[in-house]
Structure formats: C-alpha cells, structure tokens
Amino acid sequence: MKGPLRKTMTWLHTWSSILLGWxxxxxxxxxxxxxFRMEINHWMTPEAHVSVPSEHAIxxxxxxxxxxxxxxxxWNITLPSERNNTLDLSWRNPGDTQRRRGPMEVLNPSTGEQIEVRETRGGDFLYRFHFELYHLPRGFSRTLVEIATMAMFIALISGIIMHRKIFSDFFMFRTKNRSLGWxxxxxxxxxxxxxxxLMITFSGLILLASTLVFWGDDINRSANGGNQARGPAQVAAEPVERLPAPDLTRMLATAEHELGARVxxxxxxxxxxxEAEYIFFSSERDSLLGSRFGQTLTLDNDGNVREASGMFATNNQEINAVNAINGVLRTLHEARFADPLVRWLFFIAGVSGTLMVGTGSILWATKRAKRQTGQFGFELVHVLNIASISGLCIAVASYFWLNRLLPAELAVRxxxxxxGFFMVWLLTLVHAAIYRHRHAWQAQLWLAGSLFVLLPALDQFTSPxxxxxxxxxxxxxxxxxxGMSLLIGAILLLCAxxxxxxxxxxxxxxxxxxRSSSTASGTQEVIAK
Amino acid sequence: MLSSFSKGISSPKVQVTYRTALVLIGGYALAAGLSLLAAHFSTLQGRDLRGLLYLVFFVAYTVAIILLFAINRHRQATWATLLSNGVTWGVLWLIGGLS
Structure with a gap:
C-alpha cells in the first residue's frame, strides 16, 4: 500500500476485483x-413458436x-407484443392467497387454442441467478452480490486512477503490429x-442497496408508496353480485387512446x-423517468376512466431529483426503455464487461504463473478461473441444450x-482440476464455443x-x-x-x-575432439 | 516477548489486514454519517428520502475507500478515519440528527 498513488490504486484494483472475480x-x-430474457423464454418454449400475434387477442x-x-x-392478461407472441392468462380464485400464483393458460392469440408449453424456468433462471444466485437464502445471496458489486465499483474507480493513458486508449485503435495480450x-x-x-455497476448497487444499508429502517417506506401497503394475504371469499362480461376490446381502445401507447x-x-377495476399497463416508454411499470390507466366496469398514473397522469406526484435519479438508474440497468437496437448495444457492452472481468482474472494468474506454479493458492486460482469462466459458459450452453433435448413431458422438468446446468458446471471444475496444465482452457473454450454456435442448428431441428x-x-x-448465441460462440471460439x-x-x-542448445553442445564436442 | 509482539504487528500481512479493516469499517461509518447528515438537511420524505440516503451513502463510501487506501502511512490513515468520523458524527449529534 505504500508508494505513489498509482501503485496504491493498482494494489486496490487487483485485490478488490480478484477476490470476488469469479x-x-x-x-x-x-x-x-x-x-434477452424474453427472447430466451420464447426460445425455450418451442411449442409457442407456432403462435402468431393478433389484434383480436383481448x-x-x-x-x-x-x-x-x-x-x-x-384476472391477469398479458397481451402479445413485440417481445411476446402468446396470449398469457392467469387468475386468482376466491380464497387463494395473494402471493401464490393462480391457474395459468397460454393461448394462441390468432386462434384462441391453448398451447401446452413445456415446463421451464427459461430466461428467468438466468435473470434471478444474476442477483440472487440459486438455492441460497435470499438475504444472504443478495448481500453477497451487493458486496461483489461494491468491489467491482471500487475496482473500476481505482482502475481509472491507475490507468496512465485512459483518454488516449479510449480513442485508440490498436493496429496489427502490436499483438494483443491479456x-x-x-x-x-x-x-x-x-x-x-460505471452505470451498470452503480445502478446495481442502488438496486440492492437495502442489503448493505440495513440501518435507517425507521424511515417510513410507505410514506409515498411502497411495498408495505399491501392488502391482506388471504382474500376473503364473499358472495358478490356478478354483472355481464365487460367489453374489454372497447376498454382497450379507450386505454390505448388515453395513454397514447400500446397496452x-x-x-x-x-x-x-x-367494484371492478380494470388496470391497463403500457410498457412503452419515451422517457427514462417515470414509474417502474410504465403508464397505467384504470377503468371501471362501465369503461369510465377512474385513475391514471405514470407519465400521462394529471395528478402525477411531483418528480424530484432523487426520485428521477433512482428511476433513471433502475430503468437504465434493466434496459426497460430499450428498442431492439439499444438492447443489442447494451448486450454488446455487457459482453465487453464480462470479457473485462474474465481477462482480469486470467491476467492475475498469468502474471504469477512463472513464480508461483505448483503452489496450492496459485493452482486453486488457476482451476477456479477455468471452471468459472469457460466452465460457466459450457453450463449456460448446456442449459439451453437440455431444454430442447429433455423430453417435454418429463416430470419436474x-x-x-x-x-443439469449445475452438474455440467461441476464436471468442468473436475476437468479443470485434472487437466489444468494440459489444454483445459482450450478444450473448454472449444466446447463452449461449439455448443453456442450449434444452438441455431438445434433450434432448426427441434422446433415445430x-x-x-x-x-x-x-x-x-x-x-x-x-444471433446472440452465434455472437457468444464466435467470441469463445476466437479465444480458443x-x-x-x-x-x-x-x-x-x-x-x-x-535445437540451438543441441547444436551448440555438438560444436563444443567437435572442438574438444 | 515484546519484541516478537511488535514484530508481529508490523508484519505486512497484519498491516494490510489492519488497513483493510480500518478502511472498510471506518469508511462505512463515515458514509453512514454523511448520508444521515444529508437526510437531516433534506426536505424529502419516505421512499425519496431513502433513495437520497442510498445515493449519498454509496458515493461517500466509494470516495472514502479510495481516499483512505491512498494515504501512505497507517498512522495518518487511522487519524484521518477517526477525525472524519468524529466530525461527522459530532455534527450529527449536535444538530440532533441522531434522534
């Protein structure tokens, strides 16, 4: 820690990132x-590929x-949209607890036929895993992720300070005459x-902030809206007078007209x-501000507007700077506003971040390889690097392969x-431990790359x-x-x-x-003779 | 025995552990104090106030970690941590921000 600022920051950068690098x-x-969570969900339910969006869905x-x-x-109705081609229905029967998901049906919005989709967690598993991990107590896993995020943020800031030519590197294109190292x-x-x-790390910190900032609970969360103002967990089943079915098509037209966006x-x-209320949600955004769920419009059973919230609301609560900053950070982190082009840009930037973390861990090991090979600590880091980087890529690809190869009717599918995802990941760890000095990196990267690149072929042959x-x-x-699979596969194959x-x-x-040493010894022998 | 003790606490491993603990705990306390100060002077309420608390806390904690690690001497770092925390929490106590 002693020495000039740059040296101190290099130390901080190295250790803050390596300890939780994996x-x-x-x-x-x-x-x-x-x-691409919705896209992954769609891909992993091939039965729904036959579904075609329709205007008559409602x-x-x-x-x-x-x-x-x-x-x-x-009733919950998810209408077909740009990122969902099915009509998803669910409902809660009288007496059901509010937190339990009720019966569900997936329909083809053109024909109204029910689609029996395979049982899968799809992209939701990967999404949940990135901030809750799996099978760990929620509070513990979220805190662990938050600590890792904090370490990442420190690593980024110290990395900027230690970097000698941050601005020139930003605009520099490295030409062929310089070979790229780790x-x-x-x-x-x-x-x-x-x-x-910087944005994704800081917004991640804010999103899980309550895990590290556990004090100050006396600040009332529900003073201007919050999660605590929920209704009773058990809904009382009381007999009520039922009216004829409402004209939801007309209501939808009213809502879309009032909101100026698709519902x-x-x-x-x-x-x-x-007492019925029909709340129409629009996920379309033309601003980073506003509530998490976009704009909503509430109608009563006769189709009259009861309440509006979000950007178009007339009685919208005052948006202050803090509210706006938090809203913008959340919206940016989750890319809720993103059209396909921006989503791809975010994805590519995310891939760049993944590579940054991966190459950082590899760099740590390669710098110490000459001095520390054979030492337990170094060997452990080396094995964990292989398993957590290339091994995880194989596990993710296997998760997609398993989705299509396991029988659709399999129990607890x-x-x-x-x-399967975790078993494959464990196998890569064993492989890395055994073959760590014999091409374990190469073998795993080839396998991961090939599995990703071949996913479109699998899709072709296993989708209706x-x-x-x-x-x-x-x-x-x-x-x-x-396209995403091909891109990831290509990067992995390039690395291999x-x-x-x-x-x-x-x-x-x-x-x-x-050869040169044997020639030299031969010459010496001749001279000696 | 005394010399081996002083040797022990001056070993690089102990010093690194000490500095890391000082920075993480001292920085946390400082950031918490600063965010409570910000909350005290803010007119916001409820969830917005909590949002402000989070923003100030994470910015302050990051800056505190970087600055406290950047100080070369351990003694100076200790004094800086104690002094900054003392001032922050003292001001907070004086203005009644702890109640």
Whole structure:
C-alpha cells in the first residue's frame, strides 16, 4: 500500500476485483444474457413458436376468462407484443392467497387454442441467478452480490486512477503490429464500454442497496408508496353480485387512446362486479423517468376512466431529483426503455464487461504463473478461473441444450434443466482440476464455443417451426436469440483459437531453443575432439 | 516477548489486514454519517428520502475507500478515519440528527 498513488490504486484494483472475480463473472454473464430474457423464454418454449400475434387477442382472452374463471377475484392478461407472441392468462380464485400464483393458460392469440408449453424456468433462471444466485437464502445471496458489486465499483474507480493513458486508449485503435495480450484485452474491453460499466455497476448497487444499508429502517417506506401497503394475504371469499362480461376490446381502445401507447398487460380486480377495476399497463416508454411499470390507466366496469398514473397522469406526484435519479438508474440497468437496437448495444457492452472481468482474472494468474506454479493458492486460482469462466459458459450452453433435448413431458422438468446446468458446471471444475496444465482452457473454450454456435442448428431441428419460416414470419425474438448465441460462440471460439496460436508459438520457440542448445553442445564436442 | 509482539504487528500481512479493516469499517461509518447528515438537511420524505440516503451513502463510501487506501502511512490513515468520523458524527449529534 505504500508508494505513489498509482501503485496504491493498482494494489486496490487487483485485490478488490480478484477476490470476488469469479462471482462477478457469473453475475455479468447471466446479467448480460438477461437483456434477452424474453427472447430466451420464447426460445425455450418451442411449442409457442407456432403462435402468431393478433389484434383480436383481448376478445379471445375475455371470452376464455368468462368461461373458465367467472367467479375469480382477479384476472391477469398479458397481451402479445413485440417481445411476446402468446396470449398469457392467469387468475386468482376466491380464497387463494395473494402471493401464490393462480391457474395459468397460454393461448394462441390468432386462434384462441391453448398451447401446452413445456415446463421451464427459461430466461428467468438466468435473470434471478444474476442477483440472487440459486438455492441460497435470499438475504444472504443478495448481500453477497451487493458486496461483489461494491468491489467491482471500487475496482473500476481505482482502475481509472491507475490507468496512465485512459483518454488516449479510449480513442485508440490498436493496429496489427502490436499483438494483443491479456493486459490489452482487459484494458480495451474495460475502456471501450467504460460509461456502461460505471452505470451498470452503480445502478446495481442502488438496486440492492437495502442489503448493505440495513440501518435507517425507521424511515417510513410507505410514506409515498411502497411495498408495505399491501392488502391482506388471504382474500376473503364473499358472495358478490356478478354483472355481464365487460367489453374489454372497447376498454382497450379507450386505454390505448388515453395513454397514447400500446397496452401490454391488463389486471382486472373483482371482474364483472360493481367494484371492478380494470388496470391497463403500457410498457412503452419515451422517457427514462417515470414509474417502474410504465403508464397505467384504470377503468371501471362501465369503461369510465377512474385513475391514471405514470407519465400521462394529471395528478402525477411531483418528480424530484432523487426520485428521477433512482428511476433513471433502475430503468437504465434493466434496459426497460430499450428498442431492439439499444438492447443489442447494451448486450454488446455487457459482453465487453464480462470479457473485462474474465481477462482480469486470467491476467492475475498469468502474471504469477512463472513464480508461483505448483503452489496450492496459485493452482486453486488457476482451476477456479477455468471452471468459472469457460466452465460457466459450457453450463449456460448446456442449459439451453437440455431444454430442447429433455423430453417435454418429463416430470419436474424445470428442475432437471437447472440441475443439469449445475452438474455440467461441476464436471468442468473436475476437468479443470485434472487437466489444468494440459489444454483445459482450450478444450473448454472449444466446447463452449461449439455448443453456442450449434444452438441455431438445434433450434432448426427441434422446433415445430423452421428457422426459414421464422425469418419469413418475422419471429425476431427467436432470431435474436440465435444471433446472440452465434455472437457468444464466435467470441469463445476466437479465444480458443488465440490460445492455440499462442501455444503453438511457445512450442516453436521451445523447439528452436532446444535445437540451438543441441547444436551448440555438438560444436563444443567437435572442438574438444 | 515484546519484541516478537511488535514484530508481529508490523508484519505486512497484519498491516494490510489492519488497513483493510480500518478502511472498510471506518469508511462505512463515515458514509453512514454523511448520508444521515444529508437526510437531516433534506426536505424529502419516505421512499425519496431513502433513495437520497442510498445515493449519498454509496458515493461517500466509494470516495472514502479510495481516499483512505491512498494515504501512505497507517498512522495518518487511522487519524484521518477517526477525525472524519468524529466530525461527522459530532455534527450529527449536535444538530440532533441522531434522534
């Protein structure tokens, strides 16, 4: 810690990032994939690929709900949108607890036919994993993730201070005459998307802030809205007078007209009663400000506007600076405002962040390889690096493969997908431990890259709708997933290729050294004779 | 025995552990105090106030960690931590921000 500022910051940068580097890599990778959470959900339910969005979806939903849940306490209708091509219905029967999810149905919005989708956690597993990990107590895992995020933020700031040529590197394109090493790869991936890394880390800190800032609970959360103002957990089942089914199609038109945006979700509380309220949610945003759930409009059973909230509300609460900053950070972190282009940009920046963390961990090991090879601590870091970087990539790819290869009717299927993910990850750890000095990196990167690159082929052969038809029908969610897989696969294969090239170079140098030393000893023998 | 004790506490490992603990705990207390100060002078309420608390806390904690690590001498770092915490919490106590 003693010495000039830059040296101190280098120490801080190294140790703040390496200790939780593996966890950070997992958070970054799964978080980056979560930008395509809906696309992953869609890809992992191939039965829903036949579904085609339709303008008549709301009518079909109303008809079906009146049929199957006329006495329900509430209805939830998720309408088809740019990122969802099915019509998803769920409802809560009288007496059900509010927190338990009620019965669900997935319909084809064009035909109204029910689609039996396979049991899967889809992209939600990766999304949850990136801030709650898996099978750990929620409070503990969130705190662990928050500590890792704090370490990452410190690493970023100290990395900026220690960097000698931060601005020149930002605008510099490295030409071919300089071979890229791990250090360059780390610096380039860090500097190119630096604003994104700072934003995503700081907003992550704020999102899970309550885990580290556990004091100050006396500040009333529900003073101007919060989670505590919930209704009773148990809904009393009282007999109520039922009215004829409302005209949801007309209500939807009213809501879309009033909101000036497409509605993606409808929550109906006490439907078909005098106290009914129909809350229409729009997920479309033209601003980073505003509430988490976008704009909402509430109508009564006769279709009259009861209440509006969000950006279009007339009685909108005053947006102050702190509220705005928090809202913007949340919206940016979750990319809720993003159109496909911005989503891809965020994804690429996320990949850059993942590479930054990965190359940082590798850099730590390569710098110490000559001095510490054979020591327990170094070997442990080396093995964990392999398993947590390339091993996790194999595990994620296997999760997608398992989704398509496991029988659709398998009991507790979603558990098997997740168990498979962890079993494969464990196998990569064992492989890394055994073959750590014999191409474990290369082998795992080749495997991970190949598994990702071949996902579109798997998609072609295991989905009821071929990729060509998806292209013609404009199923961009599925095509986005396949594009994402190809991009990740290509990066992993490039890394494997780079390692192979490097290994060949080292071998050639060793051969030349051996030859020159044997020639020299031969010459000495001749001279001696 | 005394010399081995003083040797022990002056070993690099102990010093690094001491500095890390000082920075993490001292920085946390300082950031907490500063965020409570900000909350005291703010007119915000409820969730907004909590938001302000989080923002100030994380900015202050990051700056505190960087600055306290950047000081070369351990003694200076200890004094800086104690002094900054003393001033912050003292002011907070004087203005009645702890009640």
């Amino acid at each position: 966890l950070l890599f997992a958070i970054f990778l799964t978080g980056t994939l979560s930008y 009518g079909i939903a109303a008809k079906r709900l009146v049929e199957v849940a006329p006495e329900a306490e509430s 250090s360059d790869a780390h610096a380039v991936t860090a500097v190119l998307a630096l604003p994104f890394h 993606s979700f409808l929550l109906a509380n006490k439907p078909m009663t005098r 979603q558990s098997w997908e997740i168990n 709708v071929g990729l060509w038809s998806a292209l013609i029908n404009g199923d961009w969610m599925r095509l986005s997933f396949d 290729g780079y390692l192979r090239q490097k290994m060949q170079k080292v071998r050639a140098q060793q051969a030349v050294k051996k």
